[in-house]
Amino acid sequence: MPIILDGTAGITTPMYGGSIAANAVTPVTGFKNRLINGAMVINQRAGGTVTINSAAWTYVTDRFCFLGQSTDGVFTAQQSSTAPAGFNNSLLVTVTTADASIGASQIYTLRHTIEGYNVADLNWGTSDAKAVTLSFWVRSSVTGTFSGCFNNEGTASYPFTYAISSANTWEQKTITVAGPTSGTWGTTNSNGIRLTWSLGVGSTYSGTASAWNYSTEYFAASSTTNLISTNGATFYITGVQLEVGSTATSFDYRPYGTELALCQRYFCKTFDYATAPANNGGNNGMLMCGTISSGNYEPNAMWRFPVEMRADPTVTLYNPGTGTTGQWTSGGGTTSSNARIGSGGTGGIVIDNTDTTLTGSSNWRIQAAAFAEL
Amino acid sequence: MYKLVKDIDGNIKSVKRLYDNAFIPFDPANTDYQAYLKWLEEGNEPLPADEEK
Numbered sequence: 223m224p225i226i227l228d229g230t231a232g233i234t235t236p237m238y239g240g241s242i243a244a245n246a247v248t249p250v251t252g253f254k255n256r257l258i259n260g261a262m263v264i265n266q267r268a269g270g271t272v273t274i275n276s277a278a279w280t281y282v283t284d285r286f287c288f289l290g291q292s293t294d295g296v297f298t299a300q301q302s303s304t305a306p307a308g309f310n311n312s313l314l315v316t317v318t319t320a321d322a323s324i325g326a327s328q329i330y331t332l333r334h335t336i337e338g339y340n341v342a343d344l345n346w347g348t349s350d351a352k353a354v355t356l357s358f359w360v361r362s363s364v365t366g367t368f369s370g371c372f373n374n375e376g377t378a379s380y381p382f383t384y385a386i387s388s389a390n391t392w393e394q395k396t397i398t399v400a401g402p403t404s405g406t407w408g409t410t411n412s413n414g415i416r417l418t419w420s421l422g423v424g425s426t427y428s429g430t431a432s433a434w435n436y437s438t439e440y441f442a443a444s445s446t447t448n449l450i451s452t453n454g455a456t457f458y459i460t461g462v463q464l465e466v467g468s469t470a471t472s473f474d475y476r477p478y479g480t481e482l483a484l485c486q487r488y489f490c491k492t493f494d495y496a497t498a499p500a501n502n503g504g505n506n507g508m509l510m511c512g513t514i515s516s517g518n519y520e521p522n523a524m525w526r527f528p529v530e531m532r533a534d535p536t537v538t539l540y541n542p543g544t545g546t547t548g549q550w551t552s553g554g555g556t557t558s559s560n561a562r563i564g565s566g567g568t569g570g571i572v573i574d575n576t577d578t579t580l581t582g583s584s585n586w587r588i589q590a591a592a593f594a595e596l
Numbered sequence: 597m598y599k600l601v602k603d604i605d606g607n608i609k610s611v612k613r614l615y616d617n618a619f620i621p622f623d624p625a626n627t628d629y630q631a632y633l634k635w636l637e638e639g640n641e642p643l644p645a646d647e648e649k
Contacts, residue, residue, distance in 0.1 A: 411625055534623035538616060548617040560646065562612075563619040564604035574604060576646060593618075595627065 255474035256340050257417075258484045259284045260358075260462035262301060262311040266482075266489055268498040271300040273318070279333070281595065283313050284485035288421075289331050295321030295422065295450040297330070305460055306359045306392035308473070312460035320453035321422060330422040330450045331441055334462070335596035336415045337487075337532060338408030344401060344466065346374075346415070351401025356417065357470035359461040360384070361392045363454070366447030369423075369431065370397075371440050373416040378405030381443035383431045394461070396470040404436045411532050413596050418442070419459065422450030486529045491591040493540075499591040501540045501547040508542045509573065510587045513580060520577065521550050521558070521586035526570040535592035537563050537571055542587050550575055552584030561588060568594075598632060599643040611642055 264284040272282050274290035274297050281287045282299045290297065296319035302312045315332070324330075344352045362368075365386050372380040380402065384395040408414045420428075420442035429435060431443035449455050461473050476484075482495075491499050492507045513519035527535075539548045545557035564574035573588055580586075598611040601619060610621045611632055620628045636642075 533625035534621035536613075536618050536620045536626060536628040538618045562601055563610060563621075566610070566619075566621055572604065593628070 253474070253476070254465045254471065255463040255476075256336050256354075256415075256466075257285070257334055257462055257464050258336075258488075259286070259481060260460070261309055261473065261475070261481075262286070262313045262460050263478065264482055264485045265301045265311075266485060266491060266495065268496055269300075270498070271298050273298050274330075277329075279595075281489070283311075284489060285595075286313055286332060286334050287595070288315075289329055289333065291321070291328050291330065294325075294328065295319055295330055297421065297450060299332075302458060304361075304458055306361075306394075309359065309460050312359070312361075312458040315421060315449065315457040317450055317453055317455040320451055320455075321448075322451045324422050324424045324448060324450065326424040326426045328422070328424045329427055329441055330420070330448075332419040332421060332459070334417045335413055336417070336464070337596060338410045338412050338414035341407070341414040342409035344407075344415075346401050346407040347378075347403070347405050349403055351403050352466055353398060353400050353468050355465055355468055355470045356382075356397045356399070357394060357461070357463050357465075357473075358459055359392050359394050360386060361390060361456075361458040362386050362449065363389055363456045364447060364449055364452050365389050368420065368449070369428075369443035369446040370417065370419040371442060372399060373418065373439065373441070374405050374407050375413040375416070376406055377439050378402055378407075378434065378436050379429060379438060379440035380434050381429050381431045381440050383443050383446055386447075390456075392458075394470075398468045398470075400434075402434045402436075404434075415464070417464070420446065420448070421457065422448035483529050486527070487532050488595045489591070489593055490528055490531070492525060492589045493591070499538065499540055499589070502544055503540060503542060503589060505542050505587060508587045508589050510585050512585065519580045520575040521580070521588070522564070522572065522574040523586075523588065524570060524572050525590055527568075527592060531568045531592060531594040532596070533594045534567055535571075535594040537566065537590055537592050539563075539573065540589040540591070542589050550580075550586045550588045552580075552586055554584055556580075556584065558586070597643065598635070600645040602645045608645055614643075
């Protein structure tokens with residue numbers, strides 16, 4: 223863009239016919255989106271269509287997890303290639319068993335938790351608390367007033383509502399929230415802000431919309447639409463962004479490798495990206511070693527995580543081949559019985575074994591996945 | 597159900613969650629460890645660690 227410095231007119235930009243101020247654009251700054259994987263691109267667990275039928279948090283696309291119920295309503299969740307213009311992926315929910323009468327304490331939700339380090343500057347819980355704006359694209363076969371909630375790990379809650387006015391049509395929603403001046407909000411590697419989208423929440427956990435309360439844990443606004451109540455209902459979401467201020471700006475696209483690395487702080491695996499962690503999942507990415515003899519032979523391998531993890535992770539081991547699950551396997555098909563994490567931290571782990579009968583002549587192989595989600 | 601796990605130095609610094617064989621470190625920031633502590637508070641006890649060879 224040419225710039226003219228003129229003693230009378232000042233600084234002008236003739237290509238665009240105006241002053242610098244008139245042609246100014248919102249500066250693009252990195253990491254304005256405090257969420258990770260808001261475009262639903264990263265999908266390390268590669269689980270395909272996942273059935274949510276229990277009260278256990280289940281991750282689908284990275285950093286987004288679901289809670290269901292062990293009885294009554296059931297839904298599936300998966301990464302989808304259906305997306306609004308400017309996006310390539312979304313997260314799709316499909317109700318497969320409707321719960322038309324949600325119990326007072328029942329909760330069907332989608333959740334994203336932001337680590338405290340990434341929102342520490344918001345000063346939430348103080349008189350200097352900053353406003354934030356949540357924006358996202360949503361599409362559903364069901365219309366109505368839906369809801370969600372901002373939470374800390376305690377009882378500070380801000381239920382919000384958004385309307386889906388046209389069935390099966392992408393709509394962008396924006397919610398601006400004044401920062402809470404009370405409550406305890408994590409500023410290190412613990413929970414910073416929890417965001418919940420209700421798929422159906424009972425009355426015990428539903429409260430007044432558009433207001434902070436500091437005494438009750440809510441996950442939804444009262445008297446809003448419950449997706450889980452309609453069999454076959456679909457719900458897509460993508461382009462999720464939380465930014466400082468009272469205005470929703472364009473989506474903060476980050477390089478794919480950067481977004482993947484951000485996700486790996488919370489979950490990573492030895493498997494190839496597109497391979498779901500599982501026993502008999504093949505050799506690609508596996509750890510392999512000979513044995514160390516210290517009275518008995520045992521495999522002993524180091525796995526250095528791709529990035530420093532949020533906390534010492536929970537680690538699940540997988541047999542790359544057939545045989546006993548979660549165990550080392552030799553090139554000859556023998557499996558161990560006592561694979562374990564011999565030592566570990568946020569940077570990596572040592573996987574060894576305590577069998578007494580392994581031989582020293584094999585190439586021992588194992589796969590692993592590490593979990594440090596919030 | 598959980599089982600205590602010894603590390604390479606013989607110290608107990610993690611548990612194994614038996615239903616999925618996940619190794620859970622004793623890190624207060626680990627959510628699975630937080631769930632384990634709640635399980636203990638309910639009066640449950642883990643299985644002892646294997647003896648070292």
